[in-house]
Amino acid sequence: NAGVTQTPKFQVLKTGQSMTLQCAQDMNHEYMSWYRQDPGMGLRLIHYSVGAGITDQGEVPNGYNVSRSTTEDFPLRLLSAAPSQTSVYFCASSRDGVETDTQYFGPGTRLTVL
Amino acid sequence: SQKIEQNSEALNIQEGKTATLTCNYTNYSPAYLQWYRQDPGRGPVFLLLIRENEKEKRKERLKVTFDTTLKQSLFHITASQPADSATYLCALTDSGGYQKVTFGIGTKLQVIP
Numbered sequence: 001n002a003g004v005t006q007t008p009k010f011q012v013l014k015t016g017q018s019m020t021l022q023c024a025q026d027m028n029h030e031y032m033s034w035y036r037q038d039p040g041m042g043l044r045l046i047h048y049s050v051g052a053g054i055t056d057q058g059e060v061p062n063g064y065n066v067s068r069s070t071t072e073d074f075p076l077r078l079l080s081a082a083p084s085q086t087s088v089y090f091c092a093s094s095r096d097g098v099e100t101d102t103q104y105f106g107p108g109t110r111l112t113v114l
Numbered sequence: 115s116q117k118i119e120q121n122s123e124a125l126n127i128q129e130g131k132t133a134t135l136t137c138n139y140t141n142y143s144p145a146y147l148q149w150y151r152q153d154p155g156r157g158p159v160f161l162l163l164i165r166e167n168e169k170e171k172r173k174e175r176l177k178v179t180f181d182t183t184l185k186q187s188l189f190h191i192t193a194s195q196p197a198d199s200a201t202y203l204c205a206l207t208d209s210g211g212y213q214k215v216t217f218g219i220g221t222k223l224q225v226i227p
Binding site: 004031033040041042043044045048056058090092094097098099100101102103104105106107108 | 118122145146148155156157158159160163203205207209211212213214215216217218219220
């Protein structure tokens with residue numbers, strides 16, 4: 001199993017540009033989520049999904065959209081990038097989303113917005 | 115609001131010694147506490163989970179304690195090795211699932227040969 005994969009690994013955008021961060025998992029997990037990690041701050045939840053067709057907002061959802069059309073994929077869209085969105089983004093998945101399940105993280109995407 | 119405190123300064127320790135990392139929390143009564151390891155440029159990797167009614171959990175050279183009175187968890191690595199060098203994150207949640215998890219900023223551990 002590849003686990004959780006993310007593409008791209010690095011990305012530089014200009015303010016106002018849009019892009020999609022890709023996330024896929026091959027473990028048949030129902031729960032998937034997106035976090036951002038900034039210096040001096042813990043991982044913060046952006047959006048999450050408890051299954052195909054179901055998404056919800058986390059702690060810091062503004063400026064980001066998600067959709068979940070399949071169990072495997074959970075892309076994160078930045079509609080109009082802002083410098084405040086410069087961060088490292090991690091996708092994660094777990095079997096059912098309960099805290100006793102192990103949560104698996106992808107390798108991350110380092111995004112810089114100029 | 116709930117707050118997690120981990121020592122943001124790096125912890126340097128000699129190889130073979132026991133490393134002890136601290137996670138303190140306030141304004142919170144978590145049901146579960148997790149510890150993760152994160153290497154530079156990589157995503158966090160789950161290590162251990164401990165429940166509020168458990169005082170201690172062990173896995174190989176790792177030991178976690180959870181004191182709900184002190185609102186503190188200690189994470190121990192015995193017989194530390196240079197390969198243990200990484201940043202260690204603690205994360206707390208009540209029983210609301212992963213969408214309710216709060217992560218600490220992590221403590222960087224450096225094991226010196």
